[in-house]
Amino acid sequence: MREEAVMNMSAAMKNKISSNVDELMAKYDKGSRYRVLSGAQGKIVSALLFCFTVFQLYYGIRGGIDAQIARSIHLAFGLTAVFFLYPTSSKMDKYSLHPLDCILGILAGACCLYVVVFFEDIVMRQGLINGMDMIVGGIAVLLVLEAARRMIGLPMVVISLGFILYALLGRSIPGALGHRGVSLEGLVQHLFYTTEGIMGLPIQVSSTFIFIFLLFGAYLEKTGMGEFFIDLANSVAGSSPGGPAKVAVISSACMGTLSGSSVANVVGTGSFTIPMMKRLGYKGEFAGAVEATASTGGQLMPPIMGAAAFLLAEITGTPYSKVILAAAIPAVLYYLGVFIGVHFEAKKLGLKGLPKEEIPKFSTVMKTRGQLIIPIFVVIGLLSSGWSPIYAALGAVASTIVCAAIKKETRLSFMDIIQGMVAGAKSALTVIAACACAGIITGVVTKTGLGLKVGSILVGIANGNLILTLFFTMITSLILGIGVPTTANYVITSTIAAPAILLITDAAGVPVVPVLAAHLFVFYFGIIADVTPPVCLAAVAAAGVAKSEPMETGMQATRLAIGAFLIPYMFVISPDLIMINPGPTVISSIITAIIGICCVSIGLTGFFKAKMNVIERILFIIAGLLTLKPGYKTDLLGLVLIAVVYYLQTKKLKNNK
Structure with a gap:
């Protein structure tokens, strides 16, 4: 009876919120x-x-x-x-x-x-x-x-x-x-x-991979997959400290499979999670920042990373299955950083989780709609088996309709299937307009050679230094990404900014950075522009839902998304993290990367075992940056600093008692 009441209450709340x-x-x-x-x-x-x-x-x-x-x-x-x-x-x-x-x-x-x-x-x-x-x-x-x-x-x-x-x-x-x-x-x-301009590569990818995957997303939404993700996240993390914020992180990561738009993710899940966070005690700015950061990262999370990922695969000549493999570890690190920031913010504020009576039971959620997750595994399985993305998406569409038919509550009627086809085509229109317009930009670049000119200028300013070139490329990508949707955003950054990284070569004239790593670098920063002030579209949308101050929400989101500013540098310097010819150090690289991201997030939050002073925060951030940098010497020094802060925090905790 309690489970039915929770599900009914949850449904009533969703119906009330969905009207807005x-x-x-x-x-x-x-x-x-x-x-x-x-x-x-x-x-x-x-x-x-x-x-x-x-x-x-x-x-x-x-x-x-x-x-x-x-x-x-x-x-x-x-x-x-x-x-x-x-x-x-x-x-x-x-x-x-x-x-x-x-x-x-x-x-x-x-x-x-x-x-x-x-x-x-x-x-x-x-x-x-x-x-x-x-x-x-x-x-x-x-x-x-x-x-x-x-x-x-x-x-x-x-x-x-x-x-x-x-x-x-x-x-x-x-x-x-x-x-x-x-x-x-x-x-x-x-x-x-x-086929160099409007009818070029962006429209080619839109007319093949992207459209079919958007159709898949339309059917997932039709079956209530978005509500399933929110209920599932609630059942897993709702009762832990800062539960609703963690629900936002988990559900928004999953919602990335349904939408390639940061703003759509923010509004879709934020309409449910932001009011819950505020009710628990989070300030509106932080609640909006959590949702904006988590929703923006949805486009970085495999197996379906939004429309731009298919463009990345085509432009770099990389099979899509390898793209999602390369993106997996960085995406997990990104969300781990956000999750840790949310957890310790809740600890700092003394926030509890949701009451048990408001949390659906995991077994009930899975029993009611659990079959809806099968198509996600179908996509992963088909891509891993060497199927082309088009056929993998077609198989996923078919499996969605079949799996939905298992339960009466999710079953699609004939009219639902027709409406899903209409909704899928409608959802593709933004991508088509963006890809066609981006084709104008790529056409000019190929006609004038602008990409190499800008790349040469950036490398010249950096005097051939890789880190400086990466920094200037990051700034360029963030500026070019202002107010532009992800798909067009990546087309611009891949033609203007990415060539700069690939111009850094060794003595034999071979680029020191793999092509996939260079394109993932600009891909990340183009996306993270959605939470970076002054424009920060996703943060502004989240502020609208949270009724908070937009720029403050954007600044908080930038702090939470710190992983997205560090991870690209990590996988360029250490391609092990994107599984490009992984060597024997891949496990240690992943472990130290996890430690580093956690330390930086904790240092920025300002709470570990107890509230941290300025020196402890700085030491923890430095420790995180040292462990993020490949090399056992920096790893050891970082671990020593972590031990020092841990000792200081433990001592402070004892004194407070």
Whole structure:
């Protein structure tokens, strides 16, 4: 009876809170500000999204379509749906289609299908475009920018326009960044009629791996997987000191499998966890920071790390199964740092866990919805067995529907399956807009060689020093990541910042940093920009839920996310941590990394066995940094400092008694 009461109370609380989720998402995430259409308009848009998914499933299963044609069809569906679903401004009517948006949607689809219809003719002209090509291509570029503005916001559009101007005005730019310039005709041809620009690698990955995994995520959400993660985390950690904060950490890490958006993760889980944390005694700023940090890290957590991870695999030429293997240890270290920070903050404040009557029993949670976790293991198993990500995702979609059917409470009806196809296509629109707009940036970079120019400048400033180059690359990635979604964020940092790291070579001219390590480095810092002031989108969203001060929330989140600022340096210097040719020292590297992350988190929190003074905190942080640095001498020195602080803390504890 108690278990039923807990589950019913939990469900009632979720129903009450979920009514605010859509409002919060619309406020902090542009991708959630879509029209709610009914009647004939709603049916037309739903049919469009359904057909989009049918095409993607056909292409994923059968293939056999030229890559550029498939990308054009993918973009035609995506851009048309964007203009139909997303109004020009938030002030416009969100319950009916505006005639202008209908025209723009049809025009965007027609521009993309122009490539499909005249594909052979365009190919035969070998890069030469005629007047009609120029008009269609120019309109398409402008519509891509407008779609990105509606879905993502102005920062991405401003960056893209800056790159376009850089391409056109190259002759007028002085110094090392100058180039011979690109004509308007040549730029349009390169951006729209080749696989180097809008139809380039980002859209290729969006049209293959990303779409199917987003469809998988849509079905997981349809079965109530998000609620299952929260209940599961509650049953495991809810009663421990600072329980709700630990629930936020665990559930947000799991929610990374459902969403590639930090803001979506924050609002989705934060609507439940932040009020619980505040009720327990955490300040609003800290509660928001915990959720922002944990939700942002969801994109770093295998097996599904958000859309950008698939781009990383393609750009580096690394099988996705190796990418998730490489990301596993750093992700665990990141969440360990957050978890330790949360635990000792609770100890410092004397906070307890949730009352037992509010915590669902683990066995009950597993008995009710435990079968929903099977598809996650299916994905891991298929990827580990050498299946391509597309077929692994298709298998996961099928297993989700089958596993949901085991229990009546989670079973999907025929209409649920159809709605899941529509929801999957809708969830892909933000990624499509971001990838298409990012294609403009990569197109300019490949046309002008900007990536190598910036890389050479950064290496020159660092005078060839690896640590300084990494530091400057980190700053560049954080700046480029401001206000830009993760997918586009990684495309920018991988083309502008990553080359700098790879320019550091040994005497034989071989890069001293493995390609995968360099790209994971910029991947991490591009993502962590979501909690780094001044913009810190995830922290601002969390502050909105917590009703706290945004910048203070961002500063607290940065402190909790300290692991994300240290771990990338660790795996660049010691690739053992990302399992690149792991040697005999891999176990000791992992152990000392765990000790180091824990020490830094504890030192920043200011509590261990008792409250720490300034000297103890500094010693503990130094000890953590020493053990993070590879080498037995620094490890031993770090352990000695840990022992000193442990002795001082033990003595202080005895004196207090």
